[in-house]
Amino acid sequence: MPSVMQGNHAPIWTESDAYALPVVGELPRNLCGTLYRNGPNPQFIPISPHHHWFGGDGMIHAFTIGDGRVRYRNRWVRTPKWLRENAAGRPLIDVFGPPDAERRADPEDKLSCVANTNILAHAGRLLALEEGHPPVELDAGTLATIGLYRFGGDFAGPFTAHPKIDPRTGEMLFFGYFAAGAFTPDIAFGTVDAAGRLGPIQRFAAPYASMVHDFCVTEGHVLFPVLPLTGSLERAMRGGPPFAWEPELGAHVGILPRGAPAGAIRWFRGSSRYVFHVMNAWEEGARIHADVAQYEQAPLFPWPDGRPPDPARAEARLCRWTFDLGGGTDSFTSEYIDDLAGEFPRLDERRAGLPYRHGYYACHHGAGSGLNAIAHIDHATGRRTLHALPEGDATSEPVFVPRAPDAAEGDGFLLAVVWRNGERRSDLLVLDAAAVDRAPLATVQLSHRVPFGFHGNFVAAA
Numbered sequence: 293m294p295s296v297m298q299g300n301h302a303p304i305w306t307e308s309d310a311y312a313l314p315v316v317g318e319l320p321r322n323l324c325g326t327l328y329r330n331g332p333n334p335q336f337i338p339i340s341p342h343h344h345w346f347g348g349d350g351m352i353h354a355f356t357i358g359d360g361r362v363r364y365r366n367r368w369v370r371t372p373k374w375l376r377e378n379a380a381g382r383p384l385i386d387v388f389g390p391p392d393a394e395r396r397a398d399p400e401d402k403l404s405c406v407a408n409t410n411i412l413a414h415a416g417r418l419l420a421l422e423e424g425h426p427p428v429e430l431d432a433g434t435l436a437t438i439g440l441y442r443f444g445g446d447f448a449g450p451f452t453a454h455p456k457i458d459p460r461t462g463e464m465l466f467f468g469y470f471a472a473g474a475f476t477p478d479i480a481f482g483t484v485d486a487a488g489r490l491g492p493i494q495r496f497a498a499p500y501a502s503m504v505h506d507f508c509v510t511e512g513h514v515l516f517p518v519l520p521l522t523g524s525l526e527r528a529m530r531g532g533p534p535f536a537w538e539p540e541l542g543a544h545v546g547i548l549p550r551g552a553p554a555g556a557i558r559w560f561r562g563s564s565r566y567v568f569h570v571m572n573a574w575e576e577g578a579r580i581h582a583d584v585a586q587y588e589q590a591p592l593f594p595w596p597d598g599r600p601p602d603p604a605r606a607e608a609r610l611c612r613w614t615f616d617l618g619g620g621t622d623s624f625t626s627e628y629i630d631d632l633a634g635e636f637p638r639l640d641e642r643r644a645g646l647p648y649r650h651g652y653y654a655c656h657h658g659a660g661s662g663l664n665a666i667a668h669i670d671h672a673t674g675r676r677t678l679h680a681l682p683e684g685d686a687t688s689e690p691v692f693v694p695r696a697p698d699a700a701e702g703d704g705f706l707l708a709v710v711w712r713n714g715e716r717r718s719d720l721l722v723l724d725a726a727a728v729d730r731a732p733l734a735t736v737q738l739s740h741r742v743p744f745g746f747h748g749n750f751v752a753a754a
């Protein structure tokens with residue numbers, strides 16, 4: 293059985309509802325709303341040798357907090373793939389394997405949509421996201437799948453799992469890679485205004501075709517990191533890995549003023565590195581800074597000849613990139629600002645794209661393995677505070693929720709679903725975001741596991 297099917301990577305087979313989960317401690321009275329989380333949870337045990345963790349069917353876990361209790365609901369996203377396999381009662385499609393004739397005949401390759409990476413609300417719609425297809429809209433209460441969301445038109449994707457919402461305007465900015473077809477170097481980008489209206493979509497050719505998982509948005513610019521985890525149809529057709537690490541291609545970051553035509557993009561270049569996730573980016577005069585979780589070598593994907601990555605280099609640490617738009621150079625600087633391996637960086641989203649002070653992420657510290665602590669970094673003081681979990685336990689991405697809409701930056705709560713290794717189940721932790729090293733304010737206990745997943749967001753009650 294593939295390793296992605298073992299431990300807390302293994303899927304659960306059930307959809308369930310709980311109406312009042314046990315709570316240890318006290319839920320903050322002003323924490324009202326729903327934490328939605330998404331992650332891969334294959335409907336059936338995969339049979340393909342090409343199966344990858346990233347290819348599992350998306351399952352949503354929703355914790356609704358209010359009236360002094362917590363309800364829970366989990367549902368698979370009913371993608372075309374999920375429906376087809378559910379009707380057959382067995383796995384049929386491997387999204388990382390060679391497509392069959394039916395998939396090749398569909399320009400959108402909808403049967404490879406898994407909607408398993410992120411979930412967020414924008415303009416009154418709840419959208420499950422991956423990066424190869426349009427969003428999938430869900431009912432925010434029942435989690436019933438409504439279907440591929442095309443913004444009221446014929447939008448066909450791709451659409452990143454990491455769009456950015458401008459906290460000043462409510463506008464959502466997005467991009468999609470492989471925009472001219474599978475493994476093409478083309479990147480498309482566009483905006484959706486606060487009312488949900490899709491604007492014009494532009495497209496440019498990146499230096500090479502790669503997996504572009506996240507990007508950066510500041511008040512005035514958009515940054516597209518093109519890093520050498522390359523995608524190659526030709527390599528895949530030869531039986532090699534569709535995605536592989538090719539460091540000789542170097543790092544390229546395209547910077548475009550917001551609202552400018554794609555032809556105005558300016559490329560900065562640097563040594564090879566990989567980034568899945570951006571904590572935040574902002575402007576300081578003519579300079580742009582971006583805090584990213586940077587790997588020396590991309591994890592989870594092989595070299596072109598199939599060799600696995602070097603585990604010591606395939607760990608991310610928080611790193612600050614700086615681009616000088618007035619400096620007459622196409623190089624940029626990068627400086628590690630933390631020494632712990634970590635992932636899933638987040639911030640108080642009210643500071644997205646703006647100068648900010650507080651960041652949060654899942655990290656590894658001390659002995660043991662895995663993401664065994666939740667970190668808060670105060671960029672103003674450089675102080676890092678940890679919430680360490682008991683040995684064997686592991687955390688998911690911490691999600692910040694402000695105490696009130698007008699609370700100061702960082703004044704609020706961190707929500708994180710954690711894996712209890714000894715009890716083979718999960719808890720939802722509610723931490724004071726300004727004192728993460730203290731005991732949780734509340735621990736919400738599930739009787740089952742939430743498998744390791746990717747991303748989530750909190751939607752405050754209306």
Ligand SMILES: [Fe+2]
Pocket residue numbers: 409453454505568569746747
């Ligand atoms: Fe991600």
